[in-house]
Amino acid sequence: MFLKIFLLGVIFNYMDLCFGEPQTSTVSDNIGVYKSCFEDLGCIETTAEWFHRTHRPRNLEPLDRHTIRTEFILITKDVDETKPLNYDIVFARKESLSLSGYKKDKGLILLIHDFTSNGRTGWVKHIVTSLTTKLNIVSVDWEAGAEPPFEQAIANARVVALEIKAFVEAVQDGCTPHPIHIISHGVGAHIAGYVGSYVNVTKITGLDPTGPLFENMPPVVRLDPTDATYVEVLHTDAFNSRSQGAKTRLGHIDFFFNGALLQPQCNQSNEYPVFTKLDRNTLKEGVILPACSHKRSFKYYIEALQSNECEFTGIGCTSYTDFAEGKCTSCGSENNKSNCATFGTSVTTLVTHTRSLYLNTRGEPPYCLNSYSVKIHFENNVKAKKFQEGSFELIMINEKGVMINATASYVGIKKHTHRFESGKTKTLVYYATEPRIVVVQEARLKWLHTQLH
Structure with missing residues (x-):
């Protein structure tokens, strides 16, 4: 089977006594x-x-x-x-x-x-x-x-x-x-x-x-x-x-x-x-x-x-399942990144409504992970099956030749593979440790196929 994959974009999402008498x-x-x-x-x-x-x-x-x-x-x-x-x-x-x-x-x-x-x-x-x-x-x-x-x-x-x-x-x-x-x-x-x-x-x-x-x-x-x-x-x-x-x-x-x-x-x-x-x-x-x-x-x-x-950065989403499936990847517009937030002593945000934000971590220090939104398109090939299930290993290289390995795996959801449809684009969230890649010079994907049941 021949698969043609287009990497449409790799978008980096980051957020930076006195005591009285007895009672x-x-x-x-x-x-x-x-x-x-x-x-x-x-x-x-x-x-x-x-x-x-x-x-x-x-x-x-x-x-x-x-x-x-x-x-x-x-x-x-x-x-x-x-x-x-x-x-x-x-x-x-x-x-x-x-x-x-x-x-x-x-x-x-x-x-x-x-x-x-x-x-x-x-x-x-x-x-x-x-x-x-x-x-x-x-x-x-x-x-x-x-x-x-x-x-x-x-x-x-x-x-x-x-x-x-x-x-x-x-x-x-x-x-x-x-x-x-x-x-x-x-x-x-x-x-x-x-x-x-x-x-x-x-x-x-x-x-x-x-x-x-x-x-x-x-x-x-x-x-x-x-x-x-x-x-x-x-x-x-x-x-x-x-x-x-x-x-x-x-x-x-x-x-x-x-x-x-x-x-x-x-x-x-x-x-x-x-x-x-x-x-x-x-x-x-x-x-x-x-x-x-x-x-x-x-x-x-x-x-x-x-x-x-x-920087630990949470992204707004309706649920963790949707977040883990890559349905929520944007912080908002360039001038208004209100869908994301960080935390710490210096953060005091004027909030107009309450929100749930989601993020993933590593299992050992350093816990923080950089997140990347990756859009993957499967070409509509008549010889290919309509649906394919599997996952990709992703390597990204910046303009200085620095290479990182990123994974789309996530905690708590048993399903570690994804379902792709021919002719459709799917967005996934990938995670990697430092250093963070801002300008992607080259991206390499390796397809790991899983049989559909």
Whole structure:
């Protein structure tokens, strides 16, 4: 069989505390509806909108704030960046802030950890070392309140939000409010949302916000776009009943990495029960729950902060399946690339509507992949079959002779071949690591045929 293939175009798509008196609590006759007050912090009310027969059938009362022991850790870098980071616990008091070296004339980046984690965890350290900012960086440590069981931890999360509210009010006391960016993981992302309902937050970055007991609930229960001027969300773990992340949109821009399916080179761990069923006996104190796909969210974010080359770029599409099939390849016009977006500390986009964006990654660092839109035309040859199924290997060479190998494979979709029709043009998305090819001098395609069944 003779096939004549025309490479119509290769288009590069890229995007560049003070503690008050113990809490008081009142519980109504309506099961589980309660109000808990924490003196100077204020009160928490759990009303009917916090309940749903399927999505959130029960709400526990939070623990006492003295038990949760929320701490604020001001993290600074030494002039000699080879030296360890400096950690100073600060309180929501003028004297403490003054002694700590907190810069009241600068903005604030808050880092909030997840269930079973702590404020000195690895991703916090990596983000601080990756940031090139003069802003204050404060990690919120609520480790004692983040222990299993999960239902207790998410109740405690609301008290943590009140503590953060008091801290923000203290640092802004007598000053013109400066920008606040909250970078938060898992349950921490919903804490960020609660904070945003109390004080003005410039930006929230939600790193794989927790799905179970939050997803499909009213905005008051979870992170949503009204919680900050700009809310960006990275989804990496929403593919089965053991997943910790959410599959629904929670921000202005929601990035779905590899469709939020099992991330490349991640294995499903069954070492522990489903995280919502953990208790203190199944997870040793100080142990952070393994969750490869869930943790990829902060790994991708950290790489985005560190890399000056490849840029994680999401492309708008109706679904991940359509995106993976090459149905969404354009960022828009030359003057308006609104169908694409990137993420990071410098991105604060004026958003007129919420959107889902999709992108694929590698299974190991560097995770970022450059994407290329490739149009392939099968000549209408009377001797050829009407349909052919297979795939192409693609090699691209730029004007300097630099060569890269690109693949059209993608994660989560079992079908790795494509169906081509004679006389028709098909667009596919190919992926490759650095360096990125901007001017294609030569493209080579190798056809890998698959029998049609």
